[in-house]
Amino acid sequence: MSRTAEVDLNVVDWLNNVIAEHGSTPSALIPVLQEVQKKHNYLPEELLTYIATALNLSPATVYGVATFYAQFSLDPKGKYIIKVCDGTACHVRGSLPIYEAIRKRVKLVDGKATTDDGLFSVETVSCLGACGLAPVITINDQVYGQVTPEAIDLIIDVLEKREGM
Amino acid sequence: MIRNLEQLLAVKEKYNKAMKKQTSSLLLCAGTGCMANGAEQVYNALKDELAKRDVLVTVDYLLEDGCGGITTTTTGCHGFCEMGPLVRVEPTGTLYVKVKPEDAAEIVEATVNNQVVERLLYRHPNTGEVYQRESEIPFYKYQTRVALANCGEINPEDIRNYIAHDGYQGLEKALRLSPQEVVQMINDSNLRGRGGGGFPAGRKWAIAAAQESDKKYIICNGDEGDPGAFMDRSVMEGDPHRIIEAMAIAGYAIGADEGYIYVRAEYPLAVQRLRTAIKQAQEYGLLGKDIFGSGFNFELKIKEGAGAFVCGEESALIASIEGERGMPRPKPPFPAVSGLWDKPTIINNVETLANVPEIIRKGVDWFKSIGAVKSPGTKTFALTGEVANTGLIEVPMGTTMRHVVFEIGGGVRQNKKFKAVQIGGPSGGCLVEEHFDLPLDFDSLQAAGAMVGSGGLVVMDENTCIVEIARFFMNFTQNESCGKCVLCREGTRRMLEILQKIVEGRGTEEDLDLLEEIGESVQIGSLCGLGKTAPNPVLTTLKYFREEYLAHVVEKRCPAGVCQALKRITIVADLCKGCSRCARVCPVGAIEGEIKNPFVINQEKCIKCGACIESCKFNAIVEVS
Ligand SMILES: Cc1cc2nc3c(=O)[nH]c(=O)nc-3n(C[C@H](O)[C@H](O)[C@H](O)COP(=O)(O)O)c2cc1C
Ligand code: SF4
Ligand code: FES
Numbered sequence: 001m002s003r004t005a006e007v008d009l010n011v012v013d014w015l016n017n018v019i020a021e022h023g024s025t026p027s028a029l030i031p032v033l034q035e036v037q038k039k040h041n042y043l044p045e046e047l048l049t050y051i052a053t054a055l056n057l058s059p060a061t062v063y064g065v066a067t068f069y070a071q072f073s074l075d076p077k078g079k080y081i082i083k084v085c086d087g088t089a090c091h092v093r094g095s096l097p098i099y100e101a102i103r104k105r106v107k108l109v110d111g112k113a114t115t116d117d118g119l120f121s122v123e124t125v126s127c128l129g130a131c132g133l134a135p136v137i138t139i140n141d142q143v144y145g146q147v148t149p150e151a152i153d154l155i156i157d158v159l160e161k162r163e164g165m
Numbered sequence: 166m167i168r169n170l171e172q173l174l175a176v177k178e179k180y181n182k183a184m185k186k187q188t189s190s191l192l193l194c195a196g197t198g199c200m201a202n203g204a205e206q207v208y209n210a211l212k213d214e215l216a217k218r219d220v221l222v223t224v225d226y227l228l229e230d231g232c233g234g235i236t237t238t239t240t241g242c243h244g245f246c247e248m249g250p251l252v253r254v255e256p257t258g259t260l261y262v263k264v265k266p267e268d269a270a271e272i273v274e275a276t277v278n279n280q281v282v283e284r285l286l287y288r289h290p291n292t293g294e295v296y297q298r299e300s301e302i303p304f305y306k307y308q309t310r311v312a313l314a315n316c317g318e319i320n321p322e323d324i325r326n327y328i329a330h331d332g333y334q335g336l337e338k339a340l341r342l343s344p345q346e347v348v349q350m351i352n353d354s355n356l357r358g359r360g361g362g363g364f365p366a367g368r369k370w371a372i373a374a375a376q377e378s379d380k381k382y383i384i385c386n387g388d389e390g391d392p393g394a395f396m397d398r399s400v401m402e403g404d405p406h407r408i409i410e411a412m413a414i415a416g417y418a419i420g421a422d423e424g425y426i427y428v429r430a431e432y433p434l435a436v437q438r439l440r441t442a443i444k445q446a447q448e449y450g451l452l453g454k455d456i457f458g459s460g461f462n463f464e465l466k467i468k469e470g471a472g473a474f475v476c477g478e479e480s481a482l483i484a485s486i487e488g489e490r491g492m493p494r495p496k497p498p499f500p501a502v503s504g505l506w507d508k509p510t511i512i513n514n515v516e517t518l519a520n521v522p523e524i525i526r527k528g529v530d531w532f533k534s535i536g537a538v539k540s541p542g543t544k545t546f547a548l549t550g551e552v553a554n555t556g557l558i559e560v561p562m563g564t565t566m567r568h569v570v571f572e573i574g575g576g577v578r579q580n581k582k583f584k585a586v587q588i589g590g591p592s593g594g595c596l597v598e599e600h601f602d603l604p605l606d607f608d609s610l611q612a613a614g615a616m617v618g619s620g621g622l623v624v625m626d627e628n629t630c631i632v633e634i635a636r637f638f639m640n641f642t643q644n645e646s647c648g649k650c651v652l653c654r655e656g657t658r659r660m661l662e663i664l665q666k667i668v669e670g671r672g673t674e675e676d677l678d679l680l681e682e683i684g685e686s687v688q689i690g691s692l693c694g695l696g697k698t699a700p701n702p703v704l705t706t707l708k709y710f711r712e713e714y715l716a717h718v719v720e721k722r723c724p725a726g727v728c729q730a731l732k733r734i735t736i737v738a739d740l741c742k743g744c745s746r747c748a749r750v751c752p753v754g755a756i757e758g759e760i761k762n763p764f765v766i767n768q769e770k771c772i773k774c775g776a777c778i779e780s781c782k783f784n785a786i787v788e789v790s
Binding site for chain 2: 025026027028029030031033034061064065068069070071072086087088089091092093125126127128129130131132133134136141143144145
């Protein structure tokens with residue numbers, strides 16, 4: 001009990017700082033949610049309620065915004081977030097086989113987006129703005145261009161090795 | 166602090182004079198594309214090699230009376246992303262492509278000795294010709310760069326470099342004119358919005374300028390939602406000061422003292438470069454209070470998007486800055502009358518703004534001498550897909566598609582057969598061979614049922630399935646519909662379902678008529694541009710490629726051989742020895758026949774797993790489409 005309370009207090013302290021930085025007006029909502037998303041890789045429900053109170057908004061408003069934008073996730077995401085670009089340029093150069101290859105390589109089944117060990121999340125995005133290099137993927141903001149299903153194996157091997165797997 | 170023209174020009178002269186004192190400089194592209202291909206390692210390797218030979222100097226050293234040596238500078242995107250990392254040697258203009266860190270020693274050696282590393286020069290993929298200078302390569306030779314003029318030329322993180330390229334002179338001049346005169350200049354130039362609509366920027370500015378209000382805003386739309394376009398990103402990353410200068414000019418013209426740059430969530434590097442640029446501009450007194458001693462104040466803030474295509478629409482973008490769900494609002498009132506926090510607000514696209522400083526500095530006549538009569542100036546296009554030279558280009562408005570795809574783009578990859586160009590992204594349409602000589606400008610494209618849109622230009626060859634592409638775009642818009650309007654929300658969903666049915670081989674001829682009918686209703690019954698244009702890709706492809714749709718629904722055949730469900734696996738009777746091996750491996754028992762006689766596949770049962778193809782020792786089983 002005492003330990004969780006301590007952790008929560010730290011988070012609340014941090015959150016108070018973030019809110020103070022952006023000002024407690026409704027227009028601060030999206031930047032604050034972005035910071036929470038960045039820190040936790042998702043939006044924990046209890047923090048949403050806290051933010052609503054702090055910004056003088058209804059929890060429904062906060063929930064509405066949190067579910068509108070693709071950047072926000074209400075479920076925890078993996079340590080490595082792999083985004084496969086499925087913009088037009090990447091699509092015509094074969095992004096879907098890449099997507100399938102990654103899912104297969106990290107053993108994602110049944111439409112799940114995150115591996116059970118919490119290591120990888122795999123999602124598609126529309127255009128990363130590097131279309132000249134199609135097909136493109138990013139792993140935690142690192143961009144990889146002209147990827148092939150074979151290159152995927154190498155990239156994931158490196159990450160797994162780093163995680164001691 | 167720069168307070169007047171004299172001081173501004175002094176910074177420019179000093180910089181340019183200092184740069185002349187070096188023997189050569191190496192310009193390294195550090196756009197997103199080249200960075201992904203290892204530009205940073207190349208940069209470090211070049212610096213190491215230069216240092217080893219004791220010829221490495223910095224810009225600051227040259228500015229402080231140093232002399233000789235070679236600088237290396239990282240620049241924004243040169244546009245030729247596929248060939249990256251790119252290194253250009255000045256003053257010779259030699260371009261090295263696909264440079265690896267291991268090549269650094271050779272490049273430095275050659276540069277010091279006034280030689281060229283032949284093997285790193287660009288070779289045209291279709292003709293095999295080799296080019297030394299960047300300016301001679303067809304990809305660059307036929308371009309006219311205005312918005313992208315500095316991208317790849319200057320270090321985006323050094324304001325002095327921007328000033329040395331005549332930066333902030335437009336703002337200085339504007340502040341000596343009256344706000345009305347500035348609006349008039351933009352109006353006279355007939356600069357039209359590059360964000361898709363082509364609405365004259367001057368008209369919008371005039372409306373906002375005419376409003377009485379204690380507060381007004383300028384917003385730069387850097388949301389760049391079209392999946393397949395990246396010009397706005399290149400400008401924000403490669404020439405951020407140009408946006409700052411333009412927004413200050415716009416602010417002065419309409420009487421706004423505050424601006425927002427709304428940047429797409431996926432563009433972290435653009436955000437970082439803009440932040441640096443804003444800070445430098447403040448330090449130089451080019452943002453903040455009493456700019457150029459004119460009494461004009463202007464501040465800029467950056468807003469990061471949170472991932473929603475519809476937020477590129479101006480009223481949705483405003484809602485998003487205000488902290489709400491990014492849903493479009495009915496117009497009027499237009500933002501120029503009542504926008505951000507109900508104050509008069511101008512929203513312009515990044516590329517539109519990128520033209521503004523030069524229009525002010527060089528004048529209206531200069532601008533109008535470029536491009537088409539009704540659409541003056543240039544347009545950038547993101548050239549992608551099955552084209553030999555992918556990348557970012559800028560050409561005068563009204564350049565023909567033939568010129569763009571075949572001269573600059575180098576034609577279709579691997580000399581395959583051209584099929585179509587999809588222009589304008591999910592709101593646009595497709596153009597075919599009969600449009601080769603169509604001038605690419607707002608009005609001509611509109612007349613052909615397509616649109617300039619953001620300028621995404623995706624080349625498709627014979628191996629691209631048009632129906633699948635239409636399904637792809639519909640999937641995108643359906644996903645991104647904000648759900649406010651019933652016809653957009655439900656109509657796009659129904660259209661997607663039908664297209665899905667067709668690519669899976671379950672479509673009928675009536676479905677094609679139904680697509681047209683729903684499409685037209687969605688166009689009429691939607692509030693914002695997303696819904697109004699969502700059916701375009703389907704409707705234009707139905708017009709130009711009806712045959713291909715018919716092949717899918719009547720013959721259950723995909724001529725491009727893309728649609729998996731329409732593939733058929735058959736046994737070539739002449740090659741089949743009747744060994745029965747395939748019948749034994751087929752997991753669903755779809756293969757029948759008598760030993761020593763050709764076997765056949767029951768198409769009803771076949772699941773197209775391909776197991777039989779692999780098992781056949783006589784290569785008698787093939788996939789046909
Ligand atoms: C669904 C939708 C998405 C849009 N996306 C963008 C965008 O990403 N960037 C942009 O500049 N304009 C976009 N627009 C157009 C803007 O609403 C607006 O017209 C434009 O920013 C005005 O600037 P301009 O006149 O300089 O082109 C979009 C419009 C719609 C309907
Ligand atoms: S047309 Fe579509 S995206 Fe636009 S407001 Fe209506 S539902 Fe939303
Ligand atoms: S389409 Fe993939 S980066 Fe643009």
